[in-house]
Amino acid sequence: MSRPRDADYSASAFVIEFKSVGKTYRSLLGNSVKAVEEFSLVVRAGEILGIAGPNGAGKSTLIAMMLGYLRPTTGSVEIDGSSPRHYVERNGVGYLSELVAIPPKWRAQTALVRSATLAGIPDAEIPQRVDYVVDLLGLGEHRDKKVKALSKGNLQRLGLAQALLRDEKILVLDEPTHGLDPLWTQRFRDIVDDLRRPDRTILIASHNLDELQRLADRVAIIDRGRLQRLVSTGYEHAAPAQTRFRIAVAAGHDLVRAAFPQAEEAGRDEFDVTVSSLQQLNSVLGDLIAKGVLIASVVPERSVLEQQFREAVGES
């Protein structure tokens, strides 16, 4: 399914609303740490929202409040008009936590069967649902292993499998590709793309900006507990941020040098070029291709999101 544009968000009913949410941790000695401050955001059905921020920015605290594990010190969170705890107790959510914590003595299969029982899946459907997620996440050869015997990547896949057991309307994935190899990182992206649905909301908290750029419709950049920026990841917003590109050329190097006199040679067959706009880049590349230049790749030096992230976190 393709990404909805901004206009689609305003048309759909919101699902999750953060209203001036704040969370302050207080120690017995009276010391206090503000983990989240004045956070307001509406996340709508059909949207994939990314949450990005440096370590300790407040991402996990925000998710814990959204799932009702923590109570905000100020403000409130609502899911479909209910308190988070109320919503989760009535409907459930698919949740992959940052640290996948499943009792180490359980077997992977047992963890999934227990999870399915708690999720309310009828006995008769449990085997097929478990088989489905085991196949989807490639856990077949690991299903009889104890959780403590699983590698980090396999544990992460088990965590994702239990989150996908039921057809949830809300999915929350906290650092979902942490520990996954490149093959499974790509597979995860395909899975999330397949999960996109008009009535489903997906939140992904990640340090991996490239991942969020590819998957999310919008990304909330938070730092020091505050929402610094809300960035749309669509390339229609890319023009101002992206002016520097690395172009790899298979043939016609001289023509590229002539078209971009300021180009810096970045390595064999690669040039770093600066343009004033995407239109200019496309126009020049069009001319070069017409003249027989073979372009192998064009990669922005920094993605829109990375640029915005650096500015937001640097400015805060």
Added chain:
Amino acid sequence: MNRGRLAKYSLWQFRDFVFERGIAIVLIGFLWGYVTFEPMRKMLGPQWTGDQRSPVWGLAIQFSSAVVSLAVLIALNGITSGDRKNGYYRFLFSKPISPVAYYAQMFFVYLVGVLLAMLILSSLLHIILPAFSVLYFLLYVALIYMAMGGIGFFLSVATRYDWVSLAAVWVGARILRAVYGAKNDWRSKAVELLPPVHRVDDVANSLIGNGTAHTSDIVWLLAYGLLFFVAGLVFLRKGSLAD
């Protein structure tokens, strides 16, 4: 709306109890009983009788009462705080279930588990001491589980160090009552509010021995435990699941 299937999950909770606590309770109780009674049986020889006039009857009551307290401590250890400490609450409570219902059910499933463990041990004791009534003993187990377990449940919800806190409360209440209970001042009134541990010995003697006990003792012990159990559930409802 979807509801999780908590009743079905009680079978998993019971399985967890058996493997993580029940077997340990039975083994500890058996070994403790063996090293306590077997040497005496050998030493007493024909003087060993199985009735209440047996020289070991008093010891049997004390021993069985102590095993019950230990079993409750083992059973309730980390009943809710363990999931918080290990982060399992994230896995459990993203599902459509109420933590209050989940832990309330677990409390009663563990009661069944403790009763079964005590049934095994008391049946063994009954073999060598036929006057020892398994039924009366199980009534005592249920009463102490509710009294001591209710407080333990509350402490597990409220703190991370529940079994240490429970042991401290249980022993501390005994000591404070012994020191201040007889004085006729505010301190003797204050210790009245402490857990009614001092009633346990009387109840153990009369309930395990004869199947009877003062109603006021039973009500006081049950009410105290239930009050804390309910307070634990309220705390669970109002507080945060995460530390």
